[in-house]
Amino acid sequence: MRENRWQGNSVGGSWRDMTLDNARNFAAQALELARQASALGEVPVGAIVVHQGRVIGQGHNQPRALNDPTAHAEIMAIRAACAALGTDRLAGCDLWVTLEPCAMCAGAIAHARIARLHYAASDPKGGAVEHGPRLFQQPTVLHKPEVYAGVGEADAAALLKAFFVERR
Numbered sequence: 001m002r003e004n005r006w007q008g009n010s011v012g013g014s015w016r017d018m019t020l021d022n023a024r025n026f027a028a029q030a031l032e033l034a035r036q037a038s039a040l041g042e043v044p045v046g047a048i049v050v051h052q053g054r055v056i057g058q059g060h061n062q063p064r065a066l067n068d069p070t071a072h073a074e075i076m077a078i079r080a081a082c083a084a085l086g087t088d089r090l091a092g093c094d095l096w097v098t099l100e101p102c103a104m105c106a107g108a109i110a111h112a113r114i115a116r117l118h119y120a121a122s123d124p125k126g127g128a129v130e131h132g133p134r135l136f137q138q139p140t141v142l143h144k145p146e147v148y149a150g151v152g153e154a155d156a157a158a159l160l161k162a163f164f165v166e167r168r
């Protein structure tokens with residue numbers, strides 16, 4: 001279920017000014033953060049929050065380093081972005097992440113009122129957007145971002161696969 005998959009053109013909506021080059025650039029920045037996580041022995045997922053074309057928060061998975069099971073890339077990026085803007089709401093912001101968010105992160109994205117969620121690889125096991133609980137499709141969800149999947153998918157998926165093969 002990927003109604004908003006990139007086709008190499010704009011996808012319409014409030015997002016129509018973003019070019020595919022911009023999208024690839026943001027996806028690449030999230031991927032670089034995922035690489036940093038991998039180098040630290042953390043599951044390679046990276047995320048950035050973009051406000052008016054500028055990155056205002058970034059993060060990668062680091063639950064092991066922080067002894068914090070909530071230290072997922074999206075949570076780290078949202079915390080940094082909220083601190084940067086001095087607010088608990090990220091209305092109008094885009095969140096870019098290399099992997100389909102889990103239920104916890106999808107919940108945080110709703111609480112933060114993120115306008116648009118972009119994720120690279122899908123996660124049939126742990127994802128909660130197009131898999132599992134499909135949080136944004138539930139009638140009780142607080143806020144439903146626009147969802148775009150697939151930009152940078154191959155690189156993000158390859159990085160995750162390599163990480164888990166190494167640790168088998």
Ligand SMILES: [Zn+2]
Nearest residue numbers: 072102104105
């Ligand atoms: Zn998560």
